[in-house]
Amino acid sequence: xxxxxxxxxxxxxxxxxxxxxxxxxxxxxxxxxxxxxxxxxxxxxxxxxxxxxxxxxxxxxxxxxxxxxxxxxxxxxxxxxxxxxxxxxxxxxxxxxxxxxxxxxxxxxxx
Amino acid sequence: xxxxxxxxxxxxxxxxxxxxxxxxxxxxxxxxxxxxxxxxxxxxxxxxxxxxxxxxxxxxxxxxxxxxxxxxxxxxxxxxxxxxxxxxxxxxxxxxxxxxxxxxxxxxxxxxx
Numbered sequence: 344x345x346x347x348x349x350x351x352x353x354x355x356x357x358x359x360x361x362x363x364x365x366x367x368x369x370x371x372x373x374x375x376x377x378x379x380x381x382x383x384x385x386x387x388x389x390x391x392x393x394x395x396x397x398x399x400x401x402x403x404x405x406x407x408x409x410x411x412x413x414x415x416x417x418x419x420x421x422x423x424x425x426x427x428x429x430x431x432x433x434x435x436x437x438x439x440x441x442x443x444x445x446x447x448x449x450x451x452x453x454x
Numbered sequence: 455x456x457x458x459x460x461x462x463x464x465x466x467x468x469x470x471x472x473x474x475x476x477x478x479x480x481x482x483x484x485x486x487x488x489x490x491x492x493x494x495x496x497x498x499x500x501x502x503x504x505x506x507x508x509x510x511x512x513x514x515x516x517x518x519x520x521x522x523x524x525x526x527x528x529x530x531x532x533x534x535x536x537x538x539x540x541x542x543x544x545x546x547x548x549x550x551x552x553x554x555x556x557x558x559x560x561x562x563x564x565x566x567x
Binding site for chain 2: 349376378383384385386387388391431433440441442444445446447
């Protein structure tokens with residue numbers, strides 16, 4: 344099946360630091376999505392990307408749809424303690440009815 | 455309030471005892487899906503449904519059944535649970551079929567002894 348390689352698996356950073364995580368694949372996708380899962384909750388959509396090269400921001404979060412359509416990254420600037428959680432990339436191929444998820448990046452932020 | 459509701463949130467059961475995890479959404483979404491989340495494996499899709507009476511297998515369907523008799527409900531059925539089905543389960547729905555934003559329930563943590 345399609346696989347998304349998400350890295351890093353986990354990060355432990357100080358408050359105020361910038362964070363970067365990414366997802367890569369050998370397959371081409373037409374949609375990239377980034378979700379965040381708070382402890383004890385279901386994932387919530389952060390950013391959706393629908394076009395190769397697209398760069399989209401949502402507050403302190405910025406995500407890009409790679410030009411090759413095989414990757415995407417998410418940056419978080421000036422991290423705060425409430426950024427703690429698991430971040431998942433997800434992607435969909437044209438004509439497919441399923442969304443493939445990466446294995447997640449666990450982010451811990453020290454005050 | 456727009457939401458996806460799962461029940462039960464927590465369940466401990468024994469091998470072989472049939473159980474059903476219910477999922478209901480109040481957003482009139484056509485697309486619904488079940489995922490399981492396991493450490494180190496992320497979210498894996500079990501089954502999905504594009505609309506009423508239309509269901510299809512995801513990546514890990516073995517040991518599970520689903521039904522979609524009404525638009526709002528999409529129950530997950532474990533006919534004979536086994537310990538390897540111990541997991542955190544999420545139901546999700548979306549408006550735009552598989553292309554839309556997925557709204558997730560709060561999860562159901564299942565332990566099979």
